[in-house]
Amino acid sequence: MNLVVVSNRVARGKANEPMTGGLAAALLPVVENSGAVWVGSSGRVRDGAQAEPIAQIEQLGQGALALLDLPAAHYAGYYEGFANSALWPALHSRSDLIRVSQDDYNSYREVNSFVARALLKFQKQDTLFWIQDYHFLSLGAELRTLGVKSPIGFFLHTPWPARSVIDSVPNHRDLVTAMLAYDLIGFQTEDDRENFAACVRADLGLQVRNGVVTSRHGRTRLAVFPIGIDADKFAQQAAKAASHPDVSRLRRSLHGEKLAIGVDRLDYSKGLVNRINAFDRMWSVHPTLLRAASLLQIATPSRESIEAYGNLQSEVARLVSEVNGRHGEVDWTPIRYLNKGYGQGVLAGLYRSAQVGVVTPLHDGMNLVAKEYVAAQSPVDPGVLVLSKFAGAANELDAALLVNPHDIDGMARTIAMALSMPLNERRMRHQILMTKLRRHSIQQWFADFLDALQDDGAHEPVEVEPLPAASAGLLGSRFMSSTARYH
Ligand code: G6P
Numbered sequence: 001m002n003l004v005v006v007s008n009r010v011a012r013g014k015a016n017e018p019m020t021g022g023l024a025a026a027l028l029p030v031v032e033n034s035g036a037v038w039v040g041s042s043g044r045v046r047d048g049a050q051a052e053p054i055a056q057i058e059q060l061g062q063g064a065l066a067l068l069d070l071p072a073a074h075y076a077g078y079y080e081g082f083a084n085s086a087l088w089p090a091l092h093s094r095s096d097l098i099r100v101s102q103d104d105y106n107s108y109r110e111v112n113s114f115v116a117r118a119l120l121k122f123q124k125q126d127t128l129f130w131i132q133d134y135h136f137l138s139l140g141a142e143l144r145t146l147g148v149k150s151p152i153g154f155f156l157h158t159p160w161p162a163r164s165v166i167d168s169v170p171n172h173r174d175l176v177t178a179m180l181a182y183d184l185i186g187f188q189t190e191d192d193r194e195n196f197a198a199c200v201r202a203d204l205g206l207q208v209r210n211g212v213v214t215s216r217h218g219r220t221r222l223a224v225f226p227i228g229i230d231a232d233k234f235a236q237q238a239a240k241a242a243s244h245p246d247v248s249r250l251r252r253s254l255h256g257e258k259l260a261i262g263v264d265r266l267d268y269s270k271g272l273v274n275r276i277n278a279f280d281r282m283w284s285v286h287p288t289l290l291r292a293a294s295l296l297q298i299a300t301p302s303r304e305s306i307e308a309y310g311n312l313q314s315e316v317a318r319l320v321s322e323v324n325g326r327h328g329e330v331d332w333t334p335i336r337y338l339n340k341g342y343g344q345g346v347l348a349g350l351y352r353s354a355q356v357g358v359v360t361p362l363h364d365g366m367n368l369v370a371k372e373y374v375a376a377q378s379p380v381d382p383g384v385l386v387l388s389k390f391a392g393a394a395n396e397l398d399a400a401l402l403v404n405p406h407d408i409d410g411m412a413r414t415i416a417m418a419l420s421m422p423l424n425e426r427r428m429r430h431q432i433l434m435t436k437l438r439r440h441s442i443q444q445w446f447a448d449f450l451d452a453l454q455d456d457g458a459h460e461p462v463e464v465e466p467l468p469a470a471s472a473g474l475l476g477s478r479f480m481s482s483t484a485r486y487h
Contacts, residue, residue, distance in 0.1 A: 001454070002124045003036035003063075006115065006139065007132035008079070010040035010065060012058075018300070018341030021265060022368045023133060023157050025344060026227060030446040032061030037122050039115070042067035045075045053118030068118050070111055077107025079135075080306050086169050087134045089308070091158040092269040092363045095168045097308050105171050109138060116142035123148065128453055131182070133157045141178035153453040154179065155186040155225065158365040159392070160196045163203075173203050180204075180215055184453050186225040188365045188392040193222050223452060226396060227366050227445050231375040231437035234348055238376035241349025246342070250296070251353050258293040258419050260386075261354035263347060263369050264361075265302040266309065266339070271362045271388065271405040272299060272316050276335065278360075278411035280323045283334060286416050291332050293419050296354065300341040313339075344372075351376035355383045356418045359391060360405040366392035370400070374433045382430035384418040386411070396440060399432040 011024040031038045038060060046054075046069035055066040070078070081104030089097035116139055119129065129152040131139050140152045166172045176199055179185060187193040197208040206213055213220045241247050250259075260279075264270040279295050299316060303309045320337045327334045342350070351357060357373030370385060370393040377383050385400035387393060394402055401418055403411045 001450075002127045003034060003130065003450070004039060004119060004122045004127055005031055005036050005130045005132065006039045006119065006136060008041050008083070008135035010038055010067070012065070018343060021302075022366070026229065026368055026442055027132070029230060029233075030442055031063065034446070035062040037064045037066055039066045039068065039119060039122065042069050044069045045072035046070070047072050053114055053121075055118060055121070066118075066122065068115065071114055074107035074110045074114075077101075077104040078111040080303065082108035083135045084303050085306055085308070087137075088158070088269075090166055090169045090172075091134055091161055093159070093161045093165050094268060095165055097268065098168055099307075100170060102170075112136055112138045113142045115139055116146055116148075119143065120146060120148070123150065126150075128450065129153070130155070130449070130453070137175045138178035141181040144181045151183050151453050152181070153184040153186065153449060154182040155227075155449060156192065156365070157188065157227070159189070159363055160187060160192040160199075161363075162195055163199050166195075166199055167203075172199075176200060176203060180206075180213060180220045182220055183218075184221045184223065184449070186223055186449055186452075188224070188226055189395055190224050192365075192392075193224050197222060221452070225445055225449050225452075226392065226440055227368070228437065228440040228442045229368055229371045229375060230442055231371070231434060234344075234372055234375040235377075237345055238348035238352040239378070241345055241352070244346050244349050246346050247349035247353060250350060254353075257291065258356070259354040260293065260295045260356040260358050260415060260419070261350060261373070262295065262297045262299075262358045262360075263342075263350075264297075264299055266299045266313055266316065267302055268308060268312050269361055269363050271360045272297070272312070273319060274362070274405050274408060274411070275358055275360045276316065276319050276323060277408050278415060279335065280326070281408055281412035282416050283323075283327045285412060289416060289419065290327060290334075291329065293355075294333065295335045295358070296338075296350070297335055298338045298340070298342065298350075301339055347372070348376045351383075352378060356415060357383060357385045358415065359385065359393070360388040360403060360411065361391050362388070362405050364388070364391040364393075368393075370397060371437055374400075374430065375437055377430055379427070379430060379434070381423065382426050384421050384426055384429070385433070386414055386418050396436045397433055399429045399436075 007023055009021060009024045011028040042056060053068055055068050058065045086098050086100040127150045129150060131154045140154060143152060200206050200208055200213055206215060211222045262275060264272060283290055320335050324334055351373045359367055359370040361367060370387050370391060373385055387397055387400040387402055388405045389402045401414050403414050
């Protein structure tokens with residue numbers, strides 16, 4: 001099998017490079033070992049819309065990394081425009097933040113088509129294509145247009161929202177139609193898969209039976225594959241990181257004080273404002289926690305040229321300074337707030353130094369910080385995870401303290417409870433969580449998805465259903481499929 005993995009952002013293979021976001025960091029170890037070609041954006045652009053795609057190739061583990069310069073004329077419309085100002089807010093149920101234009105949509109389609117042309121260079125007889133995330137919803141359809149007959153899978157790392165939300169994106173019907181060119185579409189949770197199926201039924205008038213969408217042209221399987229981490233490797237990294245200068249300086253600075261930690265991209269989906277308000281409330285309601293517990297919030301700048309992100313950055317900075325002004329003392333700062341990224345190695349040590357991990361997004365596909373925080377804990381004296389029930393991770397990590405990130409009082413109470421949880425309860429919860437993390441590892445996720453994508457021989461032929469007129473132009477997959485028996 002010759003595997004080609006595609007994502008907009010890729011990682012360069014060094015553990016101590018600053019975190020590049022969940023997707024790239026998660027894929028790196030498995031792609032490295034698989035011998036795959038990983039294709040993504042170089043971060044540079046090139047003039048000339050019709051230019052031939054050129055890839056700069058580097059070695060990556062047993063495979064290769066192919067970096068594409070994307071077309072200059074369409075890059076902003078694609079990345080800052082349609083992908084991150086229309087799709088990202090819609091996928092995270094923030095219709096109020098959707099900014100969309102036909103030009104941006106055209107650029108998005110152009111970049112998808114450009115990447116499809118580039119991928120032809122990596123196609124061999126037994127190639128499997130595995131496309132990642134919302135940047136490339138229409139890439140499979142573009143590959144089919146170019147005559148590619150190989151299996152093509154797609155995994156969505158974000159949530160798929162309720163119909164009423166995705167309806168706010170003017171081109172959603174086009175995109176969902178294009179997505180049916182994939183043989184297999186993977187989601188993080190059952191809710192995401194159901195929301196997508198509802199959209200297929202209502203917007204395209206197609207049936208979804210046993211997780212399979214049938215169109216005149218073929219079938220697309222919809223299945224759930226919760227992404228994981230290599231928990232044991234992360235635990236080892238965390239144990240080793242104690243000697244890292246940042247980690248030992250942090251520990252020395254605490255003087256017996258308890259620490260809660262939050263690590264997020266500076267993104268409105270992460271619930272930072274509500275989290276800081278909850279800490280503010282906690283210190284007001286429980287003055288005994290003043291000087292006794294503080295928050296280290298790492299908020300890595302992200303997509304800064306987009307207005308909504310700029311606004312959030314100012315809002316969070318102002319709020320942190322107000323809370324510190326209200327509760328701080330000459331020798332005590334309640335919230336240490338850092339706007340930079342850290343490598344996985346250091347982060348592992350920082351997580352292990354904190355008695356509470358706060359992961360409270362308003363919506364999140366999975367949230368691997370939650371899983372990393374758990375894996376980083378010492379089993380002898382583990383910290384407590386406070387987790388939003390709206391993160392995909394909450395489906396598995398139900399032995400964490402689950403919170404509603406809109407309920408500030410509730411969060412304040414739960415964080416205070418986490419800070420004082422007795423050792424035996426912490427150990428019990430940690431053990432349960434680790435068992436789940438080991439069961440759903442990143443290696444298992446990778447293998448399950450690829451098995452499902454290759455599993456075309458064993459499928460029973462299914463009667464093809466007549467398509468309603470509105471859906472007659474659908475692109476279809478060429479592979480017979482089984483029912484969704486994956487998770
Ligand atoms: C999320 C998305 C990824 C993205 C990452 C970082 O995890 O699902 O596709 O790469 O955020 O965002 P950025 O825009 O910096 O690539």
